[in-house]
Amino acid sequence: MPTLLIVAAVVALILILMYNSLVSKKNQVENIFAGVDTVLKKRYDLIPNLVASVSKYMEHEKSLLQEITKLRADANKPNLSDAQKIALDAKVSSALGSIMVAVENYPQLKANENVMHLQHSLNETEEQISAARRAYNQAVTDYNNAIEMIPTNFMASAMNYTRKEVFEIHETQRNNINVKELFS
């Protein structure tokens, strides 16, 4: 009888540990997504100012500016899912990238202190966002591993936990590939 009790206690303990580890992994993902959200919002807040500063000069890129304004409006809608936010972020990143390339063609803009300051701020937020994405991806990878690996996968399916998506990191952001290494 005591042996049975000990076995039951050990099994219960293992179950509790598995449950807790899954919950903490899920919470870690949510926590870090909150951080991602904060930096994304910081970037969205810079967009109106940027559009206002460059629109006077940028005649040919009107559609681009409209697009980014629309994307910002979409991002401000309530009740967006994490996946939708991730998708919007990718679009905003590429649109902002195109605007920044276009700025290079306008000497008046490059001489404008306000635009340069905005560019600095955008660079910085861009780095923060990239860091947040990497942190999020790591948390999601840990979570996904846990819900797919034995033995936690049984517990995860009982708890209705499903795989989460990671941010795709664009190849252009991994710009520190060492050419020497490629050939060695």
Add this chain to the structure above:
Amino acid sequence: MKSASELTDFYYKNLYPVLKKLEKDREHLRYRILLIGSLYTLFVAVICFIFLNDLLQNLNFILFVGFAYIGIGAIIYKFLIKDYTQEFKDKIIQPLIHAIDEKLHYSSNEYIPQFLFEKSELFTSRPDRMSGNDYVKGEMDGTKIEFSDVHAQKRHKDSKGRESWSTIFKGIFIVAEFNKNFDAKTIVLPDSAQNTFGDLIGHWLQSKNGAREELVKMDNSAFEKEFVVYSSDQIEARYILSHSLMQRLLEFKKKSEHPVYVSFIGDAIHIAIYYDKDLFEPSVFRSLLEYKIAMEYVKTLHLALGIVEELKLNRKIWSKK
């Protein structure tokens, strides 16, 4: 900044007259050390011979004599090389540092303040005794930097109340201004667990380190192999350790050929390179003109002052002015 080979040229060309004179001093000194050392050893041997019976009966006494012989010997040695060391530092090390940048301040007796060492949080035990020398302070490319030789020790007491000292850190300690704003604490340490136990168990062991903040798993496998990262903020740790900085730290580690500890706290980057010896000391038993000896001075200096360029700390493209 001058390259290491330019500095080597400077060492052999501009410092040659001084080196030649120091070489002569060194040969005299070596002769004196060998002479005094032999006399001293002879003297101790004679004393031991007189008290031979007592010595053989008491093990503690043998130990005592042994320690006294080494301890007094070290004091005599230090006393003998004192002038030579000072001259070497004034006439060789200082000009070498000024060849890199004239405005750098150099003091052969001072060292990094203890509060900066403690602030870095690189080592969890608080030093009870700190010493050091060869303190350099100034700006490289508009970035503030200071470093020195440091020896931090901890006191232990056994049940009988006997004191002993263990080394926490011995090597070069560098503090420089960092070019990004951040609030969290991020610490990068040499990775031993992952190398010994593999990724899975290694990670698990590292995450259970109670003295440290949260474990941060980095997305650069080469970096993960060499280092383990702890931080109070998962996102900020990655903001500081961008892909390019991880790559540069790896290269720095390779170049230094010694264990490297890095922390980002306050607005500074702290780097500790564990050499386990006092650097920038004159060689007594080998020629100062030997290429290997010269390269050690040049390389260590170049490594310490080169971090600004190497880690691109002077690149101020962010809003931090």
